[in-house]
Amino acid sequence: MTTLLTPRQLTEALPGAFRKLDPRQLVSSPVMLVVEVGAVATTVMSVIDPSTLSVFVTVWLWLTVLFGTLAESVAEGRGKAQAASLRALQQETTARRVRGGDDQLSHTSNLATLPVDEVPSTTLRAGDVVVVAAGERIPGDGDVIEGVASVDESAVTGESAPVIRESGGDRSAVTGGTVVLSDRIVVRITSDPGQSFVDRMIALVEGSERQRTPNEIALNVLLSTLTIIFVVVCGTLYFLADYSDAHQSVVVLTALLVCLIPTTIGALLSAIGIAGMDRLVQRNVLAMSGRAVEAAGDVDVLLIDKTGTVTYGNRRATELLPLDGVDPAELANAALLASLADETPEGRSVVSLVDGDGTHGDLERLAAGGTLVEFSATTRMSGLDLPDQVVRKGAPSAVITWAHSTGAPAANARLDEIVTHVSESGGTPLAVAARNGDGRARVLGVIHLKDVVKEGMRERFDELRAMGIRSVMITGDNPITARVIAAEAGVDDVLAEATPEDKLALIRREQEGGRMVAMCGDGTNDAPALAQADVGVAMNTGTTAAKEAGNMVDLDSDPTKLIDVVEIGKQLLITRGALTTFSVANDIAKYFAILPAMFVVAFPDLDVLNVMRLSTPESAIVSAVVFNALVIALLIPLSLRGVRYTPSSASALLKRNLLIYGLGGLVAPFIGIKLLDLVISLIPGL
Ligand SMILES: Nc1ncnc2c1ncn2[C@@H]1O[C@H](COP(=O)(O)OP(=O)(O)OP(=O)(O)O)[C@@H](O)[C@H]1O
Numbered sequence: 001m002t003t004l005l006t007p008r009q010l011t012e013a014l015p016g017a018f019r020k021l022d023p024r025q026l027v028s029s030p031v032m033l034v035v036e037v038g039a040v041a042t043t044v045m046s047v048i049d050p051s052t053l054s055v056f057v058t059v060w061l062w063l064t065v066l067f068g069t070l071a072e073s074v075a076e077g078r079g080k081a082q083a084a085s086l087r088a089l090q091q092e093t094t095a096r097r098v099r100g101g102d103d104q105l106s107h108t109s110n111l112a113t114l115p116v117d118e119v120p121s122t123t124l125r126a127g128d129v130v131v132v133a134a135g136e137r138i139p140g141d142g143d144v145i146e147g148v149a150s151v152d153e154s155a156v157t158g159e160s161a162p163v164i165r166e167s168g169g170d171r172s173a174v175t176g177g178t179v180v181l182s183d184r185i186v187v188r189i190t191s192d193p194g195q196s197f198v199d200r201m202i203a204l205v206e207g208s209e210r211q212r213t214p215n216e217i218a219l220n221v222l223l224s225t226l227t228i229i230f231v232v233v234c235g236t237l238y239f240l241a242d243y244s245d246a247h248q249s250v251v252v253l254t255a256l257l258v259c260l261i262p263t264t265i266g267a268l269l270s271a272i273g274i275a276g277m278d279r280l281v282q283r284n285v286l287a288m289s290g291r292a293v294e295a296a297g298d299v300d301v302l303l304i305d306k307t308g309t310v311t312y313g314n315r316r317a318t319e320l321l322p323l324d325g326v327d328p329a330e331l332a333n334a335a336l337l338a339s340l341a342d343e344t345p346e347g348r349s350v351v352s353l354v355d356g357d358g359t360h361g362d363l364e365r366l367a368a369g370g371t372l373v374e375f376s377a378t379t380r381m382s383g384l385d386l387p388d389q390v391v392r393k394g395a396p397s398a399v400i401t402w403a404h405s406t407g408a409p410a411a412n413a414r415l416d417e418i419v420t421h422v423s424e425s426g427g428t429p430l431a432v433a434a435r436n437g438d439g440r441a442r443v444l445g446v447i448h449l450k451d452v453v454k455e456g457m458r459e460r461f462d463e464l465r466a467m468g469i470r471s472v473m474i475t476g477d478n479p480i481t482a483r484v485i486a487a488e489a490g491v492d493d494v495l496a497e498a499t500p501e502d503k504l505a506l507i508r509r510e511q512e513g514g515r516m517v518a519m520c521g522d523g524t525n526d527a528p529a530l531a532q533a534d535v536g537v538a539m540n541t542g543t544t545a546a547k548e549a550g551n552m553v554d555l556d557s558d559p560t561k562l563i564d565v566v567e568i569g570k571q572l573l574i575t576r577g578a579l580t581t582f583s584v585a586n587d588i589a590k591y592f593a594i595l596p597a598m599f600v601v602a603f604p605d606l607d608v609l610n611v612m613r614l615s616t617p618e619s620a621i622v623s624a625v626v627f628n629a630l631v632i633a634l635l636i637p638l639s640l641r642g643v644r645y646t647p648s649s650a651s652a653l654l655k656r657n658l659l660i661y662g663l664g665g666l667v668a669p670f671i672g673i674k675l676l677d678l679v680i681s682l683i684p685g686l
């Protein structure tokens with residue numbers, strides 16, 4: 001475990017802590033603002049009418065405010081170091097911008113000969129098209145529109161293994177500042193200057209984008225209300241005391257006020273929130289909203305996309321399985337025709353399986369004369385329309401339906417057999433069908449696409465279950481493949497043959513049932529669902545659309561990272577609750593220290609309240625103020641680290657925390673103030 005508060009961290013945070021004493025900044029924490037106003041008042045009083053008591057109270061009131069601003073400053077400091085290393089990614093580079101952009105691209109087939117202008121990367125705008133070759137830094141965020149390359153994203157993700165980025169599929173997004181290791185890609189820039197992913201990361205880790213969550217605002221209202229009540233109480237006490245000839249000084253009343261208002265939580269509230277976001281960043285999750293982090297603490301259901309989320313997502317064609325009586329060459333030709341213009345990774349993998357040696361040049365010329373039917377998650381098919389031939393490939397159910405619409409039989413027993421066989425191995429079957437002229441379409445066979453389940457999924461899904469979260473995998477793939485992959489990964493439930501609308505509808509249904517829904521996905525077709533979910537975690541390997549729709553991005557592209565997000569969310573809520581309980585319970589003991597001290601001269605009977613048997617009234621008051629301030633300082637590490645969270649029922653957790661923080665908060669001051677009094681009473685004048 002790392003040490004939380006090093007002396008270096010403290011010294012680096014100090015200047016910031018002093019800057020935060022500015023009342024304009026303290027306004028966001030009304031409790032601390034009241035303490036500061038009190039500190040100013042006692043400062044004035046100790047100048048007008050100096051006494052040991054007023055000087056001690058003044059110093060410790062200022063320290064009370066300072067400990068609060070220090071906590072916030074330390075919490076922010078951890079992000080600052082990270083921001084500095086991210087800024088290094090933004091150094092200007094030279095970009096090769098394609099003259100004429102998109103239009104030019106459609107005229108040229110050789111990437112190496114594209115006409116380009118060399119421009120500084122900082123002048124690139126959304127929509128510009130650039131060429132990036134091996135060894136070069138990608139000049140801005142964008143989508144790969146041509147080519148395949150391996151990219152070193154370690155500067156952003158911390159992961160040293162290079163990743164593949166390619167056009168057409170769900171792995172087309174690239175991040176500015178990362179480096180192309182091999183090959184050459186054409187990238188369409190998607191962000192304007194200052195709006196990039198790294199810009200957002202920097203703003204996030206520095207906390208400059210932090211908005212307070214509804215929970216935090218509600219708690220602040222509660223704390224302010226308590227503060228106002230105690231201000232009124234102390235004001236009333238001033239006049240009451242005068243009336244009964246037990247006149248109280250401003251210094252003593254201010255000390256009383258500060259001891260009674262919830263200073264502990266008031267001082268640490270903002271640090272708790274910042275530290276929570278920071279803990280996520282440490283685990284490579286970027287949360288764009290604090291609200292989502294808190295929502296994560298209450299998640300009931302996790303929906304996960306299959307390809308690219310549960311699996312690695314590099315689905316590759318591995319074999320062609322012809323139906324009985326179909327010439328394997330006929331299937332191969334149809335599969336190739338249906339894929340030549342298909343720019344998805346799946347489509348390209350079919351081309352390289354069938355035409356690895358590039359001997360089908362004549363088919364390529366044939367395909368160039370046809371109309372491409374692009375793959376969509378709704379039709380679940382792609383293909384090519386030629387003057388005298390139509391070819392389709394796609395999800396078997398979709399292809400059968402299409403073939404049937406041309407007059408072919410609605411069922412094909414042999415096809416079902418092959419499809420089941422491929423699916424049972426966890427592969428994705430693509431049926432291939434062709435139609436000559438106006439004739440019926442004929443299903444020719446099946447392409448077997450293979451994908452691999454990411455490592456360590458099962459244990460992690462078990463952990464999610466222990467936390468009371470149900471996981472449902474949703475996929476556009478067929479039910480058998482879906483079940484096989486679901487069983488391998490260990491998710492609780494599956495929804496197969498889901499269109500983007502189905503994904504969205506499922507989330508709405510769960511939400512209407514009062515459940516908090518998290519969604520992990522990577523594809524453009526996941527974007528609506530990511531936006532609708534309470535917690536939408538986009539894989540960093542995913543598309544720009546997915547990353548923009550979600551409210552979190554996981555740089556490690558690990559869907560089970562949700563476990564960490566949920567833990568941190570719960571920890572955030574628990575820490576805030578625990579310290580609020582502690583803070584309020586804590587203040588009660590201070591009545592017993594300060595009230596008897598204030599009135600014992602006028603009303604000797606009040607001495608029965610002096611259960612701590614504190615030495616003198618002055619020492620009692622100073623001890624209470626010092627204790628009040630020290631508690632804040634002592635709880636800084638806890639507020640930064642968070643209260644430990646172990647998976648268990650909500651009521652068990654509540655019981656445990658009430659015991660520790662409620663009872664602890666109640667008892668601690670009796671001991672602490674007594675011990676302080678023993679020392680402080682030795683000081684002459686107290
Ligand atoms: N390039 C393609 N051409 C034809 N059909 C395809 C192609 N890619 C996928 N399919 C078919 O369409 C189905 C849906 O694919 P899609 O990638 O949209 O699934 P999804 O909804 O993202 O689910 P998941 O990513 O979890 O598999 C696939 O199961 C496959 O049968």
Ligand SMILES: [K+]
Pocket residue numbers: 258259260261262263264587628
């Ligand atoms: K207090």
Ligand SMILES: [Mg+2]
Pocket residue numbers: 170305306307308522523
């Ligand atoms: Mg997908």
